[in-house]
Amino acid sequence: MTLKFVALAAAAALFAAPAFAQTAAPTGNVEAGQKAFNKCQACHIVANEAGEVLAGKASKTGPNLYGMPGRVAGTYPEFKYGKSIVALGATGFVWDEANFVEYLADPNKFLKAKLDDKGAKSNMVFKVAKEEEAKDLWAFISSLGPKS
Numbered sequence: 001m002t003l004k005f006v007a008l009a010a011a012a013a014l015f016a017a018p019a020f021a022q023t024a025a026p027t028g029n030v031e032a033g034q035k036a037f038n039k040c041q042a043c044h045i046v047a048n049e050a051g052e053v054l055a056g057k058a059s060k061t062g063p064n065l066y067g068m069p070g071r072v073a074g075t076y077p078e079f080k081y082g083k084s085i086v087a088l089g090a091t092g093f094v095w096d097e098a099n100f101v102e103y104l105a106d107p108n109k110f111l112k113a114k115l116d117d118k119g120a121k122s123n124m125v126f127k128v129a130k131e132e133e134a135k136d137l138w139a140f141i142s143s144l145g146p147k148s
Contacts, residue, residue, distance in 0.1 A: 028140070033139045066146075107127070
């Protein structure tokens with residue numbers, strides 16, 4: 001009986017983790033992130049379920065970032081991701097602020113470390129060297145996502 005309870009509690013915690021990731025308050029500045037997003041809009045948009053573009057210029061080189069906070073990596077519908085980001089998502093990896101900031105600093109290095117694969121690579125070549133700017137981007141993107 002106790003073993004079943006522990007197993008159920010562990011499973012519940014595992015499946016609840018993405019919800020917790022979504023609700024964590026961003027540490028960056030939304031307004032600064034909106035300005036910084038100008039660099040991102042060459043490849044990304046933030047468009048809601050109705051197709052309304054909330055940020056960006058309808059570019060589709062990179063995936064739509066709507067709902068990205070708390071989402072499993074490499075799973076935005078109908079976007080063709082690179083194999084390394086798909087492999088990361090297959091592990092159950094969910095985007096949170098800390099990982100997003102680390103990813104933006106060096107996408108290839110991030111994937112190599114997370115997958116423990118020296119051959120892993122990202123299709124995203126752009127980097128955000130300043131940690132504060134990456135946190136601001138997270139805050140901005142989070143502010144445009146679905147409200148829970």
